[in-house]
Amino acid sequence: MIKYTLIPLLPLIAFVINILFGRNYIRDKAHWVAIPAIVGSLLLAISAFFDVAGGNVININVYDWIVSGDFNVSAGLMIDQLTAIMLLVVTICGTLIFIYSVGYMHGDEGYYRFFAYLCLFIFSMLVLVMGNNFLVMYFGWEAVGLCSYFLIGFWFNKKSAGDAGKKAFIVNRFGDFGFGLGVILIFLTFGTLDFVGVFGQAGSFAGQTINFLGWEVDLVTLICLLLFCGAVGKSAQLPLHVWLPDAMEGPTPVSALIHAATMVTAGVFMVARCNPLFIESPIAMNTVAIVGGVTAIFAATIALVQNDIKRVIAYSTVSQLGYMFLALGVGAFSAGVFHLYTHAFFKALLFLASGSVIHALHNEQDMRNMGGLKKYMPITYAVFIIGTLSITGIFPFAGFFSKDEILWRAFLAGDMGKFLWLLGTIAALLTSFYSWRLIFMTFHGDFRGTSEQEHHLHESPKVITVPLMILAVGAVAAGWVGIPPLFMEHGDKIGEFLAPVLGHPSGHGTHAQEWFVVGISSLVAVLGGIVAYVMYVKKTDIAGKIASAFKPVHALLYNKYYVDELYDTTLIQPVMKASDKVILGFIDKTIIEGIVNGIPNVIGVFSRKLRTIQTGVFGSYGLAMTVGALCIIGYLFFQR
Amino acid sequence: MNTEVGISLRDAIPFIPELVIICTGLIAMMLDLVVRKKGPVAAFVVFGTLVAGYAMCKLNGFNEPQSAFLNMFILDGYAGFFKLIFFINLILTVCISYRYMIIEKSSYGEYYSLLTFATAGMMVMASATDLITLYLGLELMALSTYILAGLMRNDRRSNEAALKYFFLGAFSSAFLLYGISLTYGMTGTTNLNEISATIQNLNIAGNPILFLGLIFIMTAFAFKIALAPFHMWAPDVYEGAPTSVTAFMSVGPKAAGFAVLGRVLFEAFGSMQVQWTNILIPLALLTMAVGSIVALSQTNIKRMLAYSSVAHASYMLLGVIAGTPAGLVSTINYLLIYTFMNIGAFAIVILLRSEGFQGQDLDDYRGLAKSNPLAAALMLVFMFSLTGIPPTAGFIGKFYVFMELINADKTYLAVIAVAFSAISAFFYLRVVMYMYMKDSDEPRTISCSPSMNVALAVTALMVIVLGIYPEPVLNYVKTVVFG
Amino acid sequence: MVPLSWYIILSAVLFCIGVFGFLARRNMIVMFISIELMLNAVNISLVAFSHYLQQVTGQILVFFVITVAAAEAAIGLAILIAYYKNNPTVKADDASLMKG
């Protein structure tokens, strides 16, 4: 048992050591603490994976916090197939990105702090995925949010970073509020927070309605929607997606680890984990599917025209997360998790590769000032190509299988499924376009940056490139665990593996249909690439022409549909104005002072009255004692 | 006529921990005469305490109770656990006081031996199964603490504290004696078990004189644990006494008082439970009210903590009121937690005391978070714990007491208690507010010392650990105290 | 033939006198003496009880009470002297530096 407890514990220990001794003793040796810890977790996670590979589930109660009668609050770890997959994703990506960070963060004055936060994040993430009840999950959920807040604002003396951190924190509050309500509602409904207990009873509560804010709502639906609020916030789905692109202010390893591979997928994991609840509520399922599909295409369109290399990848992340929710929504939970798993590899790869580019260009992120880098940094270029092939879904790269599975499942899921499939396919086209556009703008053509930058151009050191290559391997091969039966007898290993937790997706189609889906998606993938090639390599002026021709559209996309501005004018500005008055002028002075002093002053009236009894003359104290004793005597004798 | 009384040297074995402690005190006294610096004396006291604790664990009274001196004295789990609390209290007090007493220019060697003697008295109280031993232990504790309160001979507040404590203490012990004499007269014995037996055999539970005895005895105990209206000595004495002594007094005598209260009420007067519950409930409510309301208008931190300790006494009492063994367990658990958080808080108060700076006023805590973030953080933890905010230990303590009340279907008491602890939050959090939201300009020097650091680390750690992972300790208390 | 109740009443009366003295008088020495009076009242009742119960328990307790009272007296006087050195008064009401 201790073995499984150690998985999250090792990073925590590393965090404690770094935070306590980092500043004075460890300083730039911080990775010597962090990396062994994460590697240890990785090894343990692998062994745990093999423990549950046989289909058995590990569920251990680590400790009881409060046990009083039937009121029982405890914390425990559960490792089933889903958790095992997540463990591998988190620890593998974590390990590689830790190593990468050694090179990337080298010389930063907050080096030890960076690794400390990373360790804390890994701990929180592992707790999130390993918890055996909603309370533990909620703890991890909030903890990862906090870590991301710290890490986005890691360069706190950079104002934009601080703002981005705040933004992420505040936006997530909305979602987490819903999630918290959902958890409470679950406790009220099922009387327990244990996954086993809750999911066991899920069926029996299906169709029950309660009176919520005046109108009758289906209980399970309400719970699912509240939980999904949390997922929307954490996984940056519409309409709470705004924080993720800004989160790119953080160091690139953070973007790769937290805002691509692991944390943002927590929402997907949570919905998948709660699949017994969700399948009881068609409304919730449809909501998930539609939000996912719309987000997928919405984010993709924005990514078409962005010029900041990291923002493009960020929006592509949002879009891919939309894919995953789409899959979950149509009941193909294993497909969603499969995509989560492959996405972790190729998206981390893309981020780290772009990080390597940024590193080479001394923190230049604007693609308009790049170009022609392929001759300077071949390795980065190669892995970038691999990552792009993977994300655009070219056979036999990882992305192909997972994306294809999703589209196929959507295709099978009734009329609305067809519609979603259409969305997904279009999104795939866009994805391929902007991914290739990124490649061409960055690596092809000739260098558009300053000559001073050009002079320093170089391939990144081994400590950066080696993790990239390993991830590239993953981006190629990770998908092979999910080769559909179409291509191979008893393929879709991962689906089978996850079946005990996530069940089998419904719906069956003919081979012809499946070939059709596969063909279309591959076709659009290639098509997007070709269009991008034409526009950004052959006739580089076309892009400008189109942009000017469809100026409004371009502006709309370039400004991300003005969502930020919308929120800014409708929500943030008023709130800020109010809070400037309220928080600074009112809360600080009046409310806090009021609560801390005011209410005491109310009671203080009695208080001062009572004080006067304490005359300071001990004779009177004696009198009080005697009177008290007499009162008790009188009380007793009267009472008899 | 050479008939041997049924008493031999073997009888003294359960008494060994007390013997060790007393000898420690005596040797410390002698040591003080020969060595100039007080460090060795303090160290020796700690050492002796550890030896005593080891001896007690070796005696293993936790599992098989051993009585001594013709059933006047017993070493069982109940007494043992209280003794553990006393040891912790003593060691922590010595740790936090060494530097402080030097600053106060009253670093006498007697200080340490007196602490030890007081502890010995408490131990005897915890183990007393006879009213005579109980009285002796109580007086030993009381007399030592009188002197401790007045240890700062040239400080008028200290003098006054000692004076008040002495007079009122003597007054209350006279009440105790009168109660004892009445009880003895009505039952013809001073042994607790025999008392209960006689009450049942002769069926005199309703006897008014016996009542009177019980009431007088409880009055004295109420004085020791500072229940309103017998609490009025506490604020003045706590304020005037040296802070380290205040820390010692706010835990030790209280715990000892609860020890004897529990034993006397449950063992001797178990058959009169209805009556004494009816006495305790109004006392507890009054104490809560006085403690948490009057504390609000205090600006001297020591005085505020004094009132807070009064309020805490009422919460602990609720466990006794529940009237079940489980309730008593929750009280003891609360006492253990209270030991750590209270001594921790007083340690911070001591930390702020430096040459020429009293550091007792609330205003002295302005901007502590800026000048000394660590001290402020620790104080934050202790204040949260005293308030009872999870996941600190204070929450656990309160939670279990209230739970036991609810199990003993006295829910209304639990509700009132929650309300009052909500009120108490204001004055605890006001300290936090001063530390974190107000800022001051005058520089502050912190009088740190290795032993102090150890004490702070231990207390803070225990407050957190007991808050996050209370189960083992709780089960330990359960098993230890009631098989 | 002196009945037990006489002793008990005597001790009760003495005890009450002591309490009254402690509460009514303002001279600390006198208050102190009243406490001693209370203790001795207790002693009387204890001795009486033990005599009429024909046990020694009560008398043993009396021994202890006497000795403890002596120690108490010593300490009390010491504290009183220490107090007197800094603020030369024996009026109890003057000892109200700390209040509220």
Added chain:
Amino acid sequence: MCIKYAMPGTYIPINYLPVAIIMLISSLIGLGALVVGLLVRPRRPYAQKLYPYESGNPPIGDPRVPFNVKFYIVAMLFVVFDVEAVFLYPWAVAYGQLGIFGFVEMMLFIVVLLVGYIYVWKKGAFNWE
């Protein structure tokens, strides 16, 4: 109802009656002498006569000077040590029945007293100056 109290016959120390008589008579004689003197002697008081006799020279100051604190200290020590000695009597009486245990106990008791004594001594409570 209550426990049975024995009613032992009240105890009159008859053997001490002569002593009592002797004390009575002697005090009577003393008082008688004084009274007789008072009655028979002549009384002519004047200032010098009423002076307190200080071997001729006139008296200075108030005869009632407050006692030195040192007296209190000694008195305290006396009270404590002397009262502790009270335990020795019952011990001595019951020694035969207590046996070795009683002996050890009392030795411990004495040792404690001794420690106190040494402490007081070292603290210099005994040297007058």
